[in-house]
Amino acid sequence: MNQPSSTNTQNTDQVIPPIMYPENLYQFDTVAYSISGGFSSVTDADISYFHQHGYLVIEDGFSPKEVKTALEGMVYLMDGNNPDFKAIQFEPKLAKAKDEMNPSQRRDAIRKIFNYVSHEPRLNAIADHPGLTGVLQRIMDDTPILFQDMALVKPPHFGSEKPWHQDLAYFNLQKSTTVVGVWVALDEATAENGCMHIIPGSHIEGPMIHFKRRDWQICDTHVPISRDTMVPLKPGGCLFWHGLLHHGSPANQTSNRRRALQLHYKPESAEEISTQDRMDVYGSDGKDVDC
Numbered sequence: 001m002n003q004p005s006s007t008n009t010q011n012t013d014q015v016i017p018p019i020m021y022p023e024n025l026y027q028f029d030t031v032a033y034s035i036s037g038g039f040s041s042v043t044d045a046d047i048s049y050f051h052q053h054g055y056l057v058i059e060d061g062f063s064p065k066e067v068k069t070a071l072e073g074m075v076y077l078m079d080g081n082n083p084d085f086k087a088i089q090f091e092p093k094l095a096k097a098k099d100e101m102n103p104s105q106r107r108d109a110i111r112k113i114f115n116y117v118s119h120e121p122r123l124n125a126i127a128d129h130p131g132l133t134g135v136l137q138r139i140m141d142d143t144p145i146l147f148q149d150m151a152l153v154k155p156p157h158f159g160s161e162k163p164w165h166q167d168l169a170y171f172n173l174q175k176s177t178t179v180v181g182v183w184v185a186l187d188e189a190t191a192e193n194g195c196m197h198i199i200p201g202s203h204i205e206g207p208m209i210h211f212k213r214r215d216w217q218i219c220d221t222h223v224p225i226s227r228d229t230m231v232p233l234k235p236g237g238c239l240f241w242h243g244l245l246h247h248g249s250p251a252n253q254t255s256n257r258r259r260a261l262q263l264h265y266k267p268e269s270a271e272e273i274s275t276q277d278r279m280d281v282y283g284s285d286g287k288d289v290d291c
């Protein structure tokens with residue numbers, strides 16, 4: 001695949017940050033079940049698989065051409081070509097030097113971009129792809145509404161961990177809502193560069209208390225890590241996961257990029273709750289729990 005941006009060797013004069021989490025927090029021996037044949041090959045049994053295990057992996061949701069176009073759209077926004085687009089967050093360790101970097105170094109200092117769908121038609125084409133939204137409609141048995149778009153791009157060497165969490169701990173929606181996250185790999189996501197990790201079936205076990213530690217997260221010692229399942233993906237591969245599924249991703253320790261799009265959908269009929277109601281479920285205040 002042609003990548004629109006240049007090589008990955010730009011930030012190596014910086015001191016590479018140490019890993020800030022327990023060594024065994026991510027396990028690397030089990031790989032998620034996956035299907036191939038694109039969105040049109042998803043069967044009713046695959047939809048049932050999602051409900052039972054909390055995830056579905058489609059190895060080849062998007063074609064190499066669709067991935068290349070999406071990457072061009074992402075790089076266009078990262079390079080500041082749309083003056084209305086400001087939603088860029090840098091890796092904390094690299095942020096200070098960003099004004100002295102050349103465009104390629106600057107791209108490889110970005111941790112996150114968000115709200116990109118409304119600023120870039122090439123990224124909207126992924127979020128609104130009829131094959132993808134068709135699978136979501138079947139999972140939700142309702143019209144899927146995109147309500148959050150974010151890309152954690154995990155730059156080479158500096159891309160930090162996203163600790164284990166449940167997405168519904170972040171959203172003011174009832175815990176019974178079938179929120180579905182979709183993660184679309186634009187580069188190859190591997191064990192080494194920080195692919196997604198999930199705990200299959202954990203969505204059925206209910207909400208977990210979250211703590212403010214390295215992030216808003218499940219306590220490291222509360223994660224059933226023996227069930228950790230990795231989701232390596234080739235470019236164009238997609239992970240669909242339930243809003244209560246435990247998931248996270250380790251740091252990118254390689255010189256390779258790990259760019260991906262992340263999209264969250266809720267059913268049209270979903271009702272909002274207050275932040276207080278959400279914190280009553282996921283927060284630790286007033287509960288006999290520790291981390």
Ligand SMILES: O=C(O)CCC(=O)C(=O)O
Pocket residue numbers: 152162167194195196247248249260262
């Ligand atoms: O892209 C990643 O590495 C993790 C994304 C994620 O789990 C999240 O932001 O909810």
